[in-house]
Amino acid sequence: xxxxxxxxxxxxxxxxxxxxxxxxxxxxxxxxxxxxxxxxxxxxxxxxxxxxxxxxxxxxxxxxxxxxxxxxxxxxxxxxxxxxxxxxxxxxxxxxxxxxxxxxxxxxxxxxxxxxxxxxxxxxxxxxxxxxxxxxxxxxxxxxxxxxxxxxxxxxxxxxxxxxxxxxxxxxxxxxxxxxxxxxxxxxxxxxxxxxxxxxxxxxxxxxxxxxxxxxxxxxxxxxxxxxxxxxxxxxxxxxxxxxxxxxxxxxxxxxxxxxxxxxxxxxxxxxxxxxxxxxxxxxxxxxxxxxxxxxxxxxxxxxxxxxxxxxxxxxxxxxxxxxxxxxxxxxxxxxxxxxxxxxxxxxxxxxxxxxxxxxxxxxxxxxxxxxxxxxxxxxxxxxxx
Amino acid sequence: xxxxxxxxxxxxxxxxxxxxxxxxxxxxxxxxxxxxxxxxxxxxxxxxxxxxxxxxxxxxxxxxxxxxxxxxxxxxxxxxxxxxxxxxxxxxxxxxxxxxxxxxxxxxxxxxxxxxxxxxxxxxxxxxxxxxxxxxxxxxxxxxxxxxxxxxxxxxxxxxxxxxxxxxxxxxxxxxxxxxxxxxxxxxxxxxxxxxxxxxxxxxxxxxxxxxxxxxxxxxxxxxxxxxxxxxxxxxxxxxxxxxxxxxxxxxxxxxxxxxxxxxxxxxxxxxxxxxxxxxxxxxxxxxxxxxxxxxxxxxxxxxxxxxxxxxxxxxxxxxxxxxxxxxxxxxxxxxxxxxxxxxxxxxxxxxxxxxxxxxxxxxxxxxxxxxxxxxxxxxxxxxxx
Numbered sequence: 001x002x003x004x005x006x007x008x009x010x011x012x013x014x015x016x017x018x019x020x021x022x023x024x025x026x027x028x029x030x031x032x033x034x035x036x037x038x039x040x041x042x043x044x045x046x047x048x049x050x051x052x053x054x055x056x057x058x059x060x061x062x063x064x065x066x067x068x069x070x071x072x073x074x075x076x077x078x079x080x081x082x083x084x085x086x087x088x089x090x091x092x093x094x095x096x097x098x099x100x101x102x103x104x105x106x107x108x109x110x111x112x113x114x115x116x117x118x119x120x121x122x123x124x125x126x127x128x129x130x131x132x133x134x135x136x137x138x139x140x141x142x143x144x145x146x147x148x149x150x151x152x153x154x155x156x157x158x159x160x161x162x163x164x165x166x167x168x169x170x171x172x173x174x175x176x177x178x179x180x181x182x183x184x185x186x187x188x189x190x191x192x193x194x195x196x197x198x199x200x201x202x203x204x205x206x207x208x209x210x211x212x213x214x215x216x217x218x219x220x221x222x223x224x225x226x227x228x229x230x231x232x233x234x235x236x237x238x239x240x241x242x243x244x245x246x247x248x249x250x251x252x253x254x255x256x257x258x259x260x261x262x263x264x265x266x267x268x269x270x271x272x273x274x275x276x277x278x279x280x281x282x283x284x285x286x287x288x289x290x291x292x293x294x295x296x297x298x299x300x301x302x303x304x305x306x307x308x309x310x311x312x313x314x315x316x317x318x319x320x321x322x323x324x325x326x327x328x329x330x331x332x333x334x335x336x337x338x339x340x341x342x343x344x345x346x347x348x349x350x351x352x353x354x355x356x357x358x359x360x361x362x363x364x365x366x367x368x369x370x371x372x373x374x375x376x377x378x379x380x381x382x383x384x385x386x
Numbered sequence: 387x388x389x390x391x392x393x394x395x396x397x398x399x400x401x402x403x404x405x406x407x408x409x410x411x412x413x414x415x416x417x418x419x420x421x422x423x424x425x426x427x428x429x430x431x432x433x434x435x436x437x438x439x440x441x442x443x444x445x446x447x448x449x450x451x452x453x454x455x456x457x458x459x460x461x462x463x464x465x466x467x468x469x470x471x472x473x474x475x476x477x478x479x480x481x482x483x484x485x486x487x488x489x490x491x492x493x494x495x496x497x498x499x500x501x502x503x504x505x506x507x508x509x510x511x512x513x514x515x516x517x518x519x520x521x522x523x524x525x526x527x528x529x530x531x532x533x534x535x536x537x538x539x540x541x542x543x544x545x546x547x548x549x550x551x552x553x554x555x556x557x558x559x560x561x562x563x564x565x566x567x568x569x570x571x572x573x574x575x576x577x578x579x580x581x582x583x584x585x586x587x588x589x590x591x592x593x594x595x596x597x598x599x600x601x602x603x604x605x606x607x608x609x610x611x612x613x614x615x616x617x618x619x620x621x622x623x624x625x626x627x628x629x630x631x632x633x634x635x636x637x638x639x640x641x642x643x644x645x646x647x648x649x650x651x652x653x654x655x656x657x658x659x660x661x662x663x664x665x666x667x668x669x670x671x672x673x674x675x676x677x678x679x680x681x682x683x684x685x686x687x688x689x690x691x692x693x694x695x696x697x698x699x700x701x702x703x704x705x706x707x708x709x710x711x712x713x714x715x716x717x718x719x720x721x722x723x724x725x726x727x728x729x730x731x732x733x734x735x736x737x738x739x740x741x742x743x744x745x746x747x748x749x750x751x752x753x754x755x756x757x758x759x760x761x762x763x764x765x766x767x768x769x770x771x772x
Contacts, residue, residue: 004451006662007444014441014655015434016425026427026648037423037649039402041412041596043727048401055400058393065390075598076462076623079644083623107622114618204645210427212461212598212647232500234620236493237462237469256732258465259590261598261650262412263423269400276392341429346642 022371023343024154026204026211027359033209036266044260052269059272060215063280065190070218072247075261078181081200081214084238085177088226089146090117097144099130101160102153103347126348129160129312136168146175152183155346157307157319166195186287186316197222208360209271212264290363291315297372306353319353334378408757409729410540412590413745419595422652430646438655445658446601449666451576456604458633461647464567467586467600470624471563474612475532476503483530485516487546488539489733512734515546515698522554532561538569541732543693543705552581572673572702583608594746595657598650676749677701683758692739705739720764
């Protein structure tokens with residue numbers, strides 16, 4: 001017998017009850033994605049796996065709408081995409097402009113603080129976007145090296161307009177960084193048309209894949225800045241040039257970098273295959289159409305979206321005002337007990353809103369009407385207790 | 387139709403041929419682990435998932451042989467464990483001693499260089515370990531803040547003795563960091579007895595789980611140093627105190643940090659369950675016994691281990707000398723075409739050795755004898771061509 005007793009919990013089977021995941025992510029895995037994860041592992045340098053990595057790169061270029069060579073996935077969750085972008089694109093002495101419409105701007109600013117980088121924030125009251133002209137003005141005045149915008153902030157449900165920001169960045173020598181973790185595939189985005197220099201996302205939202213990879217893409221301008229850094233990137237794990245080589249982006253002989261999360265890469269390929277079969281524009285349109293279904297169902301039940309301007313609402317993640325006198329946590333807890341997740345606020349929005357994610361396969365008319373009915377019933381039950 | 391044509395490759399099914407993975411990792415997934423990955427996702431804050439994370443923590447304490455509260459898994463592959471350890475335990479002005487017995491010591495030194503940390507290396511010729519008395523002497527003379535040792539270097543197949551290094555670290559105020567990526571579960575290790583302050587590993591070696599998580603543990607001494615840092619950790623993704631909170635190590639209310647790779651955590655739990663059922667000491671003994679099977683089979687076929695001193699051989703990864711006049715790559719390529727992977731060298735050992743991993747379920751007498759037979763036949767075929 002071993003010198004330590006094994007933990008009793010591990011001698012028992014794992015319990016995984018079924019869940020309808022209508023929170024801010026992870027969303028439900030599609031069956032076609034889930035089944036890939038049980039497939040046997042390949043080595044990360046085997047030709048068949050290299051082929052799968054190549055397919056993933058093509059799929060990511062397709063959904064980001066970019067021809068960037070340096071398009072790949074970081075072996076970490078969504079936030080690792082932010083770190084990968086920032087540790088490569090910022091150097092000591094650089095100036096960083098953050099457009100803050102919720103938690104994600106705050107987090108980018110916090111990370112820059114940790115890195116010792118000077119940060120300027122331009123913020124909107126939560127529930128609103130920052131007017132693009134204000135961003136352009138801030139770029140021309142502050143002359144940042146890098147501008148951060150979160151396209152869809154999962155803490156507020158706001159979709160920040162991006163048009164013309166890329167032009168202002170080019171005019172004033174800044175690089176343009178966009179977080180599409182909660183928005184990609186659910187709201188229009190085109191990296192090259194928008195003149196985006198770096199964009200990252202996550203797998204567990206619209207893509208319906210498990211969390212564990214952060215799709216990312218760097219423009220040639222971004223790669224040029226990285227190649228000309230005065231100091232080496234202070235991370236090996238997130239070094240964009242090393243990762244790009246590992247993913248076959250530079251056409252050079254592949255160097256060993258790390259062991260890719262094989263199963264998660266399989267799942268991402270399956271997710272990209274699903275979106276390729278539907279069409280990226282068709283996916284975006286479906287999310288837009290079903291957001292209308294959600295707004296109607298909310299209205300019918302006397303509930304109101306938190307983001308007042310409909311044009312600024314993220315179609316795949318809707319924030320809903322918690323009615324006066326209702327305990328948001330009690331309602332969400334009751335729904336979860338019954339197998340359906342919606343979430344409360346995050347950061348500054350805690351207590352004020354619920355968040356209903358309708359990502360990928362969950363952007364479906366019948367499912368959405370069902371979730372709102374469950375929400376409405378749970379509110380009634382909670383109220384009747386008072 | 388979408389404005390961009392979808393990549394043709396993604397309209398086709400993914401090809402995953404079966405493979406016997408006897409390289410340095412990933413190893414083959416056990417069926418009991420593979421099937422967990424297709425289970426439906428839970429939210430990362432759902433009570434059932436929090437329970438699974440708790441089970442994983444207990445399992446990691448069991449295999450690391452530690453009571454450290456700060457025992458959890460970083461959401462990244464093995465190398466992310468190294469980065470997490472180093473960005474938390476090193477500050478500007480610190481001195482770092484690296485014991486180098488192969489690629490992993492070089493990589494730790496390289497990462498410290500990127501971080502602007504002063505590094506001293508103490509190296510052994512590849513295929514040998516550094517004498518422990520030399521390490522103790524270096525600690526007393528150089529007075530480092532942190533000492534890095536790789537217990538089993540996957541580039542050379544050497545197992546570095548660790549005994550008494552922890553005592554020397556305590557005596558001279560250093561923290562003791564050990565990489566067990568390729569050794570944990572396959573060679574004796576006991577974090578608390580060895581006075582280790584930080585240890586990390588990976589899931590895709592002895593544990594037979596997919597890559598994507600880095601088990602890690604910090605001693606109270608290590609956490610105290612982190613709490614008393616003059617500068618904040620320059621990473622949010624790898625911040626040990628934030629990760630510890632997220633994994634429930636500090637007993638405080640859980641803050642949102644990132645979205646855990648749910649499926650990979652399921653798989654890690656299943657892997658830890660398998661090792662709990664066998665017993666950690668029994669797993670180590672089995673790897674030791676089967677290493678003897680491998681040595682005998684090699685000898686019978688006229689092949690020699692690269693590490694001459696049998697006591698310094700890593701039982702779960704054996705390096706084998708490439709005989710004079712044989713093309714290592716041709717042999718490994720032939721084996722892979724036939725569905726079985728062994729690897730060549732890495733870094734300084736390229737061309738000189740093959741590497742045969744016998745991790746977890748692949749540490750099995752019949753499988754090992756079969757691999758050596760395939761190797762021997764492939765060498766003969768290659769030779770007959772010349």
